[in-house]
Every structure is written in structure tokens, then in C-alpha cells.
Amino acid sequence: MKKKALFYFFFIVLFLLLQTTLLQYVAIYGVKPNILVVFIIVTALLRGESEGAPAGFFAGLSLDLMFGSAIGFYALLGLYLGIAVGATNKKIFRENILIVVFFTFIYSLAYESLVYIVNNIMSGDMNFLYALTRTVLPESAYNCVVAVLLFPLVMKAGKWFDGADKKVRKY
């Protein structure tokens, strides 16, 4: 359990750092992927909501404390993202990379659309179609590429946790 918490802590810190510093250099047409969102989705898919929800909450909270205008906004979204993705997990064969990529796309789309709508609902001039085609869709596609890279990492970590749990149970 301690190992698991430490692992998640390390990865959230690492991805937060990458997201706020180096990711701007791989942006295509000004759109960069969101590693933390992909991390929440992949974790929740492979590990279920019991790990996806806390991972989502803390990843979101770190974003809030780093850059958010209101503490709790990304934490809440991350928490619900983890729960929503975790709920999908029971019904499908989850350890298939195509399935992971598919759900990364769908949930990124939903997540970023929600972020846009919540941020702009009060502004009066919502241009959702423009935001969708120029930012949300390209980002979701880009997130899929990141998901392919993150998938083996989270998978291996998961096997390592399970293995460690079994050993504990034996004795």
C-alpha cells in the first residue's frame, strides 16, 4: 500500500513537471497533450476506480495548486473522471491497447469539452464548435499517442503491485 502511494505520488509529480515545462515544445499547432488526464484515464481503466478515483483527485489537486484559479476545480473533475472511467472497466476486456486508446479519446473529448464549457459558460460568447475542432479534438488525438506510451508503464506497475500483494498474503 505504501509502495503504491509512493508510486502514484512520484508519477503525478513527474507528469505535472513535464506538463508545465517541456510539453509546450512538442505542441502541434499550439495544442499540447495533457499527460495527467491520460494518466488518470489509463490508471482508472487498468486498475479500476479504487485507484483511478484517488489518482484523479490528487492529479487534479496538484494542477489546482499549481495553476488553477479556484482550488478544487480540477480535483473534482479528476475525481469524477477516475470514477467514470473506472466504471467502464468492469464490462470490457481492458488490457487491450486499442481499447485503451479508444477510451482515452472518448474521455479526453468529454473532459476537455466540460472544462471549456464550465470556464466559458458565463462569458457570453461561447464558440464551442471552434474550440471543439481546434483544441478538443486535436488534443484528444494527441492524448491517444501519450496513452500508447503510458499503457505499458501503468500495466507493469499494476502487475508489480498485484505480485507484491500476493506475496504478502502468502505469509
Next chain:
Amino acid sequence: MLRFFKSKWFVLSLITIALLVVMGISANENSKLNWLNNIVSVPMKPIQGFFSSIGREIDDFLSFFKEMEEVKKENDVLRAEVAELRKQNREMSVLESKNEELRQALNLKEQFGDYTIHGANIIAVDPSNWFNAFKIDIGTTEGIDSNFPVVTSSRGLVGRVVTSDISTSTVQTIIDVESAISGWIAKAGGGHAIVRGDMELKGKGLCKMDYIPLEVDVEVGDIIETSGLGGYYPKGIVIGEVIEVRKSNSELDRYAIIQPAADFKRLEEVFVLKRNKNIKSGSAEE
């Protein structure tokens, strides 16, 4: 009933309500709760600084090859320009001494007389694709506070400080969609207009100017400065240059596209204008 209180839905709704309350309180820029930001921003600062400098090094290295050809061409152009400027410079120095004399006669104040200039490095950028904000490596310890203006080395307007922690501050740029500042069209018969960030233009590092007064004839090449209204920015900081005037249905709908004086793609170092006297501004412009 007891089972309900232990169920995950109960815990979830409890967390949701708690977070909504925290959001409500911390949405205020001056909220005490924003102190929590220090937990993340203080330990992350050195690592982010390190990561950012690595990113810049790699980017510089890669663009070195790409720009080689351009640089050669540019060099020829610049040589010609240097000769021209040398000539102008000689003429200018005469004008400068003349200007100094007149200035003293009129007792004019220095442009940023009420401000001390503080250099800062950009250590992180906004993680999302929605906002154009960044973090700099100075904070309340250096006396930086919210609403301080931020400019480039050539004194082009970058934006303003939104929040500051112990050792870092967040800067909202003028191309951010939530930014709106009062601009002055700097020419004879100029007027006030609003310069704001625009979702379609921010990707190209441009912004938009609307509410242009009917009687003002805005043209390509006009320089836009801060008007000094609103209280955040002192008067006369260069915002940028008009590169296009668009008219939609009627004369009332026209707006101009501004090329900011600051190059937001290549920004590394910025300067915060720190107010010397604690002048509290009464009116807010946003």
C-alpha cells in the same frame, strides 16, 4: 440508513460538497486559502526552473540548424541596416541632448518613475490548452503582488501578475482569453479601445482590439499603448501594432488585430514593474 452513510456515494457527495465550498472561497484572488498553493509551488520551483532550462536548450539547439539559412540572409540585411542606423544615431544624439534640455525645462517625470523594475525567469507554463498564463520565479518575498504589470526587456506589455506565492507568481498574458485591458490608439485624434485575448488568435500570439470609437480612423501600423485607465497599468506601455482592421456587418462591429510588442513564443525573461508607493487603485477594469 447506516449503510448509506458508509456507502461510496455518501463519501463522494461529501467530497464534492467540500470541494465546491473550497472552490467558492479560493476563487477570490485575495483569499487566504490560496496560501495552500505554496505547498506545491515552493518545492517545485527549482525543479521546474531546471526542466524549463533544459527545454530551452534543446529547442535552441534544434532551431540552430533550422535557422542557419535564414540567419545568413538576415545578416546581409542587418549589415545594411547597421550602416543606416549609425548615420541616424549621430543625428539622434544631437536631438537627445536637445530633448534633455527641454525635458528639464518642462520638469517631465520619468515614464516608470513610480516603479522599480524586477527581472524574472519563466519557469512553467499553464498545463491546459485553454489559458495563456505562466509562472515566474519571484514572489511575495521579493515584494511582488497581484495586478503588478509585466513587460519585456524592450518594455512591451506582457500582462499582469494574477496571484503570487512565497517564491513564485502567476502571470496572465494579454493574449489570454480572460484578459481585457484598456488601450490607447497612439496617434493624432486617437481614442480608447479594449484590447483582449481571443481564442482564435492566441495560437498565433495575436490579440484583438474592439470597442473602437466611431470617429477614430484605425489603420494598419497604428501603435497601441496602455491608456492608464483601470489602474493596473501605467500609461504609455506599448501593447503592440495594428496589423489588420476587420469590418463585419456594420461600422460598429469593426475590430482590429494586434501584433503584440512581446513575442509570446520566445519569451524567456520578463520584468515586473513593482509599485514603489502603495497606491491602491479604486476601479477595476475586468
